[in-house]
Amino acid sequence: MKKGSVTIKDIALELNISVSTVSRALADNPLVKPSTRAAVKELAKKYHYRPNFTALSLRSNKTKTLGIIIPQLVHEFFAMVIRGIEDFAYSNDYNVIICSTHESYEREVIDTKALINGRIDGLMACISKETNEFDHFSEFVDRGLPLVFFDCICDEIEAPKVVLDDFDAGYKAVKHLIEQGCTKIAYVGGPINLFINKDRLAGYNKALSEAGLNTRDSWIIHCDSGDYDDGMESTRELVQAREIDGLFAATDMLAIGAIKNMKAAGLKVPEDVAVVGFSNWSIGTLYEPSLSTMSQPGYEMGQKAAELLIQQIDNPDQEFNETVVLHSELLIRESSIRD
């Protein structure tokens, strides 16, 4: 059997009955005579018959597939989001397509357009760091395709959103540093066009002003990517200046990169500078000092996003626009404890 898969037609032919009967038999339709049903099923099993996905989709106008657009793959938070999505999707008979944009706007547009043509029933998207225009998403919703944003959202498009309370998280992190006695606290984060960074910084500012503390322009650093190297490059001068006694980093990688700098400069963490990161990467527990951080409920975010999306798919005439806000917890480890 060099050919491709067996079709319903092949079975019909061999049994000398019509395709409709075969189709019905396989669907356990009580209309078909038990004996023919048995014969059909036996043959289907023998040939490992599997209904053709494409034909099914075309007929039903449903692909039972959800799309995910994320900026990065190697990211523990996104991995948890994906698991949350998958678990919810699978238990609702949906499959999942993952597209990683690698933080490229261009790739995001390409991926979105590649998904717009009836390949998926709905999309969950986290925009990339480069993204400042949203026409590709507009086209999506204009076509009546369900869309849900999560984490890095775009507020110009009307769609359900699942986000973290980044403002509150930033506030909690910095408040903790203040409680540990820090008075000169710096911030290092990713691209400020993203709400997550804007909000984390706003939380930082709130905590400072509430405590009557000042900051300086040079203490607030926005970097491009947010990875280890960025953490080292961008904080070099800050660390050399030896002005600060606390640092809030918007990602754990930035935090670790910065700590590496501090160690190299002879600064002790947390004695000289206390540090809090963000995202709770597993390396944080192994690093020395172990890293205080803000938790990010990725699994819940994924579950919720999938739930909102499937809800939308199931109720095509209804308008959905709610924003679900999840909360972050402070995880205190060695890097921020100053007794």
Add this chain to the structure above:
Amino acid sequence: MKKGSVTIKDIALELNISVSTVSRALADNPLVKPSTRAAVKELAKKYHYRPNFTALSLRSNKTKTLGIIIPQLVHEFFAMVIRGIEDFAYSNDYNVIICSTHESYEREVIDTKALINGRIDGLMACISKETNEFDHFSEFVDRGLPLVFFDCICDEIEAPKVVLDDFDAGYKAVKHLIEQGCTKIAYVGGPINLFINKDRLAGYNKALSEAGLNTRDSWIIHCDSGDYDDGMESTRELVQAREIDGLFAATDMLAIGAIKNMKAAGLKVPEDVAVVGFSNWSIGTLYEPSLSTMSQPGYEMGQKAAELLIQQIDNPDQEFNETVVLHSELLIRESSIRD
């Protein structure tokens, strides 16, 4: 326009011509009159017409989509493999579906079967740690669907494979430790049912015997997962025993977990124990000591896998069964240097 997408039929209706003409016009078929072609194209543009993916697939019996099955997402090596695959696929007009099995055999079977029904044109797979049976892949190839294995392969199935020379890599790593003066070298690796671990261990043994060195059963540790925690748990006794002066770990996470243990036990790395990991994770450059490791050419592996797969797709009658072997390089950092 609440409805779904515009179809060729809608355009035909509005222009009062037949669908065939519209189809031909959009395909720049010279048969159609330039004026009608222009009219069709204008309308198509106006309505953002996009050919329905499902219909296209059904007609052509091609999805222009490649499947990827990997055991983990949060893995820098796999991320590179995926990029390699994507780049090659995209430049050959293919899309990509990623399925992460989360190292679960059950999930691997589900995913494979979900992809067998005409959703993809071919599959690239890296088997999970739990996988010892391969019927799901047999069914795949029996159906005439192209398959390529990469990294963690299964040799019972006839299919092209792209692998690392794990034997040589293990040999190089341990030889380096020996050259640094280590004489009591332990091995810690992932599940031994996987060839990658079997081969790395074999390389370890070769290097030892070549140097006339002995090992002990307790110095050879197979653990389930290969992550940080596993690295800590599984090496606890080994470290407590204080018998060894060298460690070859089959993943960087295992290495870091083990080093964490050593530090806690008061052992210095590399002075007391020299360590070499595997995979070149970026954290390895930031960890202290920075981690010596074996490179893993993930991007090349992905590119090659995609190339072999598309080659197979394009030549359905030809039999492909070659195995491409890529090579690993030793990256020497602090954790293994003993002067």
Add this chain to the structure above:
DNA sequence: TGAATAATTGCAAACGTTTGCAATGGATAG
């Protein structure tokens, strides 16, 4: 035994596309 009813089955359309072939129209040539 004939008619009415129930149990099975098949036909054909539909999903959106492409494409071989037939059909239409106008123009050209004899």
Add this chain to the structure above:
DNA sequence: CTATCCATTGCAAACGTTTGCAATTATTCA
């Protein structure tokens, strides 16, 4: 003026399914 030819278009089938409706067969009842 008619026959031929080219340019342009439309028809219909096909890809593999499902499903309303019609058709067939088998069964039951009087």
